[in-house]
Every structure is written in C-alpha cells, then in structure tokens.
Amino acid sequence: MSVVSVVSDDGTVKARLIRAADVEIAERGINGLQMEAVAKRAGVSRATAFRQLGNVSEVVVQVSLLRAQRHITAVHRLMEGKTGAFAKIEAALIYTARELPTDPTIVALMAQHSASVHDPRVHENAVGVMGPVLEEGRRNGEIRTDIGLDELVDFLVEQTYLAAEELERSEDTVRKRFRHFVIPAIETRGGGGELVSRTREVSDAVSAAQEALENLARELHRGSMG
Numbered sequence: 001m002s003v004v005s006v007v008s009d010d011g012t013v014k015a016r017l018i019r020a021a022d023v024e025i026a027e028r029g030i031n032g033l034q035m036e037a038v039a040k041r042a043g044v045s046r047a048t049a050f051r052q053l054g055n056v057s058e059v060v061v062q063v064s065l066l067r068a069q070r071h072i073t074a075v076h077r078l079m080e081g082k083t084g085a086f087a088k089i090e091a092a093l094i095y096t097a098r099e100l101p102t103d104p105t106i107v108a109l110m111a112q113h114s115a116s117v118h119d120p121r122v123h124e125n126a127v128g129v130m131g132p133v134l135e136e137g138r139r140n141g142e143i144r145t146d147i148g149l150d151e152l153v154d155f156l157v158e159q160t161y162l163a164a165e166e167l168e169r170s171e172d173t174v175r176k177r178f179r180h181f182v183i184p185a186i187e188t189r190g191g192g193g194e195l196v197s198r199t200r201e202v203s204d205a206v207s208a209a210q211e212a213l214e215n216l217a218r219e220l221h222r223g224s225m226g
Helices: 013-028 035-042 046-053 056-080 085-102 104-110 120-139 149-165 171-186 196-225
Strands: none
Touching: 013 035, 013 046, 013 056, 035 046, 035 056, 046 056, 056 085, 056 104, 056 120, 085 104, 085 120, 085 149, 085 171, 104 149, 120 149, 149 171
C-alpha cells in the first residue's frame, strides 16, 4: 500500500517553513502560532512565509498533514496484521479514534468537517491508506461495487472524524459503531439482500469449529494407538 507524502523533506523553503511551524506549535500551541516566529525559525522573511503558506489557518492544516504521516504508518502496520477488508478497516478506525484527538493540529483539521473531508490533500492521503483495502475487499466480494471508490473513502474519513470526536472512544465502543453502522453501509449484498460479511463470518466460524474437531479426533486417535 502506498502512502502519500503531503509534506516532503526535500529542503524546499515551504518544507522548511512547515517543519518550523511544527516546532512552534509544539512549543507554543496553536493559539500562540505567529507567522513571524515561523519565518524566523525557518530563516526566511515574513513575506516569504506568507507567500509560501498563505495564512495561519493553512499553516495549521499543513502541520496536521505532516503529523498525520506518523499515524498513517501506524495504521499500515496494524492493517498488515489483519486478514480481510473489514478487519483491517476496523483496526484502523479503532486506532484513529483513540490517537487522532491527542494532537491539537489534527483536531483543528477535523473541526472543519466537510471542508477537510473534501480537501484534495486529505482525500489523497485517505485513498493511499484505504484505497487498496477497499479494492481488496471488492475483489473478495466483501465491499460493495455500486459506489465509487472516492465516495467510499470520503465516507470512511467522515466516520473516522465522528468516532474521534465522541467522548467515549473505547475499543468496544468504536468496534460497535463500526459493526453496527459502517459495515452495513459499505458491504456488498448477495442475492435477496443477504449481507455477505455475515454469511462469511458464519462460514468461517463453522470451518474453524470443524478444523478443531478434526484436530481433536486425530489427537484422540493417536492417544488410543499409544
């Protein structure tokens, strides 16, 4: 899975300014952020800072996207340890609901709601993370194909924001939200409207039970032979 780097460490003036702003926010908080201080830390003029970054609100967005890279890496690791699209998305939602609200810049980004969901940079990052998982789910017959990938990704970003904004963000609470509301919205349906994921869940449980019984029978057989 690819990860889109919104802020590259390429040594450009803009990259230096964003990283300087990151340090300023860490030291002074969002409310104490001033473009003059960012420019001074980056070694450029105030005019250059405004020309490269625009206003302070845009600086906060840029820093939040920079910090999001750490979370994206963590989400990738979590998903790599899961099998199936639903298990991967659930793991990602549980992590983001717990971790994103701990960063004030990301909270500020989420507070913009629809504006940030449809921000091309946010969307591109989300597609980089969730796109391959959704495509895998489509190939496996888990994820619905009658809705475009971009719409599915935006929906999952919205659900991430909602889960992260709840006062109760325990693993059980987020898992319940995912299974009761998110899965029914994104999963494919078989003939007669049957939910495929439910059918597969039962099938997997039956297969696991059958395998356990077969293993027990072999062990009992070996015991009797001994």
